[in-house]
Amino acid sequence: MYAYDDFDTQLVAERVAQFRGQVARRISGELSEDEFKPLRLQNGLYLQLHAYMLRVAIPYGTVSSTQMRQLGVIARRFDRGWGHFTTRQNIQFNWIKLEQAPDALAVLAEVGLHANQTSGNCIRNTTSDQFAGVAADEIEDPRVWCEIIRQWSTFHPEFAFLPRKFKIAVTGSPNDRAAVRVHDIGLRMVKNAQDEVGFEVIVGGGMGRTPIIGKTLRKFLPKQHLLSYLEAALRVYNRYGRRDNIYKARIKILVQELGIEAYRREVEEEWAAIKDGDLRLPAEAIAQIAAHFAPPHYPERPTRPAAFLEALRGNIDFARWHARNVAKHKQPGYAIVTISLKSEGQPPGDATAEQMDAVADLAERFSLGEIRVTHEQNLVLPHVAVADLPEVWRGLAAHGLASANIGLISDIIACPGLDYCALANARSIPLAQSIALRFNNWQRAERIGELKIKISGCINACGHHHVGHIGILGVDKAGQEFYQLTLGGSASDDAALGDLLGPSLDTEATVDAVDTLVETYLSLRQPEERFLDTYRRVGLAPFKEKVYAAH
């Protein structure tokens, strides 16, 4: 894991002091709200429906036990005892007081955490694959590059006031778990013909009002040029991105309006002028960061321990959880455990301070002190010995964290929606809960298999509805909560945007419609087909017919 050195520590301390000064100047009235708002946003502080919300970065989703406990401290001391893990590997606290925000940031800084650039029109927290470093299918650990990007983008003087926010994601695996095609810039680690590892650079993807799948800007970028290339891409965007209309200010619109070829020409021209300058990464610098992510020492553990096999045979709940939530680790004798934050009745992504402590303790005992946060709003214990799985499972179950539903219909992504968010049209959480309740029979859920439902409370698409197998978007119809459904989206390597099913529905009809969609799929599917596969084969019509026939 990345560990702060004295430079990182001092930088974050200076930033906390700087923000403390800004807050004091706001409260004293020296700064007006208009002047202060972008400053607080650049430190992750929003004014939401009920209160100030603080969004803390979990860079590339990696967090230590110590850090996780400190998030629990924030929840208890500065908030109401819990936090919400978001779709961008951040955690949000919903009730932070402005006057206490600098203290909360100081507490976070003690363990190397911060809220830098988790909002605002700047380069945001770089996200990655939650299985980075342990996935069997990985070319290289993408977190090395996320950390390099994090450092370069932190307080970048040229890019603090971009036309709009800018999100970067990196994946090191051909099986994209970081949704790189729906980011402003997505980086895929690839090998060229000479077997060198570099990046495919994808640009202009995104969701929101104008969802677009990103386009390839460059097929292969040698590693040492990553930062100069990003700087060139950002500079072109900063200079030419639209600033007249907030809905047209993202880079995807610039790329669309210029055309990918013209944008590429601009970037390549800019890059040619800076590629051999100070941003070129010396091998030693890369090695220095990479050393932080060197594979940990894995004590040798049995690959098929007797107690584990016994538990698999004798305990159906454990066996189910194992089948659903445990993934293959690249190290023999080890496994990757995904902890579901979607237990029945729980708002997706919420965790109490007690749960954070419990996960921190389990990670310390069984996962080399390391935890991951996923963009699907779950947690991961990345290094669990197979022999320890039964005990880890019991430990999770004791805290309501052993739901065996990863990838199933109740593993729903949902944004905070109208219960918290000032921009929302409709609530997301109660809808997610109703759907989870409707499908709470696990045999049925297993029969349905992989099905990703994603819910956003408004067009900003924080719940990634465009790329849900079933996407649900909250809309406001004459002051009432309605929902629009889309089918066939995907955030994976086969990225696609969902197709609109038809007119929006009220809450109850939405839950019924999901039920109907599922039944329709079950009646049409061929062996081994997931919902998405069936949808791609048969198209929208049979689903549409069934859902609206009743209305």
Added chain:
Amino acid sequence: MAKAPKLVSNPQIVTANDLASGDVVYLTKVNSWTRAIEQAAIAPSLEHSAALLAEAEAQARRNIVVAPYAVPVTLETGNPLPVQFRERIRAAGPTAGIGAGPGE
């Protein structure tokens, strides 16, 4: 919430967030701020809410509260109840999950 109906003929109260704490607050008859919606000053219609809003905006300029605006309410139960769903959630707290209800 996008373009809520103006509800000009409804009684109105004025809300904002407290600058330092962020709490949802309502303007009272004596130009102070309360977290209890029952204690909000009530204007009989949007037209009559101008004075309340002017006071609230003056207090925003003095950095006491942030972003004040008028909220249409009904008085059927005796106490002001926001007409819009969003404002009901804002007044009563989240409707679901760990944080449901007004908190503290």
Added chain:
Amino acid sequence: MPLIKNGEVVPEDWGYLSDEAPLPSTGAVFVSLARWQAERDTLRGRNQPIGVVLPNDADPKAIADDLPHLSAIALVFPKYTDGRAYSQARLLRERYGFSGQLRATGNVLRDQLLFMHRSGFDAYEIARPDAAEVFRAALAEMTLFHQPTGDGRATILQQRLARRLDNRSAA
């Protein structure tokens, strides 16, 4: 309006010339980009300091060849949230080698001064009486930086590598 250079309030010795006004025979003046482009030859011949106000949607390349004749360039922040002039500043300094006065005008606020300084500005129109104190305080807020920009400060990476070298030669 106070003008800050080298951390101090200095007397304003530049004027902004409107496009219609006749060129004064003495004194340093800024002209618009349009006027510069229309009257370049006359203006170049003037043996008094001349500067150009570059709108923030203009390409610095447009004046790249003129830089030896320009004593100052003013870049504009119409709103402090419009960050285009940061890129222009870096290009002027780092790409085109401009070494004259690079001035920030418009909505120039305390909390952006450090970003401006790092991007290559060296003169700031700050609309407040305590401009000098504010400038010094803003620049002192951070002492460590990740990005190599034209301001020449050693980046954290450069400091890390240098330290490793030191350690190695000490060992």
